[in-house]
Amino acid sequence: MAGYLGNKFDMIVHHLAVMKPKCKIYDIKKQDSVYFVPDILDQARKEGFVPCKYCVKNEVSITPRDLAEAADVTEVTIRNRYKGLKLSQQMNHTIL
Secondary structure (H helix, E strand, C coil): CCCEEEECCCCEEEECCCCCCCCCHHHCCHHHEEEECCCCHHHHHHCCCEECCCCCCCCCCCCHHHHHHHHCCCHHHHHHHHHHHHHHHHHHHHHC
16 A cells, blocks of 8 residues: 655655646655655644645545455455445335
8 A cells, every 4th residue: 555755845745646747746855755654644744744735635535445455355245245235225215
């Protein structure tokens, strides 16, 4: 999993897996960089870093692959369970 890279010069933190062309991540000098391990965006904020508006979203984006790895199941299982939950929810709205 990718992590976050902070720039001590401008105090902006970037998400390494979601780098955008407008993001200035390639301009960070080695001596100004701070690496934050995955899921530690809160730590970067506590240290005074501001999320990059181009590569760090306010909401968490989790892929089926991420869920499958965390649950130790296959992506197919995740998709099938999602479909089952979606159908179940639709049926509940129909009954009400």
